[in-house]
Amino acid sequence: MKIHVLDDSLITKIAAGEVIERPASIVKELIENSLDAGADEIKIEVDGLNKIRISDNGSGMSEEDAMLSFKRHATSKIIKEEDIFNITSLGFRGEALASIAEISNFTIMTNEKDIGVKIEIEGGRLQKQSKVGMPKGTIIEVRDLFFNVPARKNFLKSEITEHQEIVKVVENYALISNISFRLIKNGEEILNVPKGELIDNITNIYGAEVARDMVKVEGEVEGYVSKPLLTRGSRVNQHIYINGRHVKNETITNAVYEGYDTFLFVGRHPIFVLNLNIDPKEIDVNVHPAKREVRLKREEKIREIVKNAVYSALKKENLVIQATVEKETEQQPIKQYEFTKDIQSVLEAENVTKVKDKPIERRLGPFRIMGQVNRTYVVAESPKGLAIIDQHAVHERINYERFMRQFKDNAVRKQKLVTSKTIELNPHQYMTALGVRFEMGKLGFEYSDFGNNTIKLDTVPEIFGNLKSTSFIDVLNELKQGFTQEITEKIVMKSCKASIKAGEELTIPQLQVLMDELETVENPYNCPHGRPTIIELSVADLEKKFKRSGW
CATH class of the missing domain: 3.30.230.10 (Ribosomal Protein S5; domain 2)
Structure with a gap:
């Protein structure tokens, strides 16, 4: 097949297809033009898939600039090559209006000062140019999108889907801007975002x-x-x-x-x-x-x-979950729970390791521990009312952060393998392993070159236990990202296994130590899996529950 040069019309349609994929693409490009023109009021009107009209109160254009605006690569944003790498506007290539005008029936009305201009274009060809009276700003109307590119039109989704994409585009700009946006679909206003923070x-x-x-x-x-x-x-x-x-x-x-x-x-x-x-x-x-x-x-x-x-x-933020009390609740029988022994008997019977005398900077408490429910949940009085604490989740969080500190402080507890483990790598992994031996050593992996794309592993982090070759390779591959997902997951699993379990009976002093330790961690609100550690019920909610206030 012979090579031939494409004609200008076909080149333009191909280029337009890269910029304008669907109706939402038109809305995006025209909103960006309005924002670049300094508009603070933008109205988008959509009728089916056949008409899009966008009005703004921006700076508008002169007749001369309006005539140039739908010429390809006509732009006010770039003058010299250096400008390409210092772009502060949303639009800059001068492709949007030209692309839209090429594949639709396109009308632009714009006014910069005294009198406006109206330009009508069909499939990239100028049809009519006239004067028009209008306020300062620009109105662009696009009809019959892809009328001359039927293959592209056939790829459009349903009207509902295309309208959903338009809503997404408008939301994208309405969220971040201190600008008034109105979106009207088939005559019905579906979005109205006034100027605001x-x-x-x-x-x-x-x-x-x-x-x-x-x-x-x-x-x-x-x-x-x-x-x-x-x-x-x-x-x-x-x-x-x-x-x-x-x-x-x-x-x-x-x-x-x-x-x-x-x-x-x-x-x-x-x-x-x-x-x-x-x-x-x-x-x-x-x-x-x-x-x-x-x-x-x-x-x-x-x-x-x-x-x-x-x-x-x-x-x-205080990320403790606040439990709420519904106004209408079904009457339930009072459930009986077994609490731990009273504080005095516990203090007499148990030999408890006390928390250090160092003052604790409290973000949650102080808590006055009252006991356990089902040997799983700690019940305590908090400054806001009643706190219910998951003892397993709390201890998981404490252990997790302790392990993480080991990594960050280069104080990882290492485990020497009884028998060194040889791991065969591909050439790229092998070169990487030799290049990051120092960094891997800080993580607890000590190994030497065994030749033939193989390393001999002697020491692993204690938390990894019986290390699989795939786990070592995963850590190696992800090391450039810092704390790897593989390492983090292992720490989470280890902290879970080493933590106090649900169903484990604890004394009041032990529970107090647990809560004091929770105050020292960076994130006391969730366990490593993301589950909450504490749920609080305010005094106000308790009063509602007992019908003492507002009932």
């Missing part, structure tokens, strides 16, 4: 209940993350922005999860809306036709900043 936008879009359980993040990373108990079964409602641009970036997303540490329950996903203010020279937004992805120059540094910002914000 970020938390106001979260309230308007996700509701007051979600907003109440969001934690503010401040510093180089700004925004909100949900408390660990406000989670979803999938990664919905997760928003990352860089300099106000909505982006997808796995490094930043993973850093948010790392910031949650073990606050999260396994398999659950937090809600977050975070904006990173980064020097434009440190990012490359010109790596995806639709500008959805960005490349970070100092990825590892940014990962640390995000992780630490999220962790610091969560650590400041």
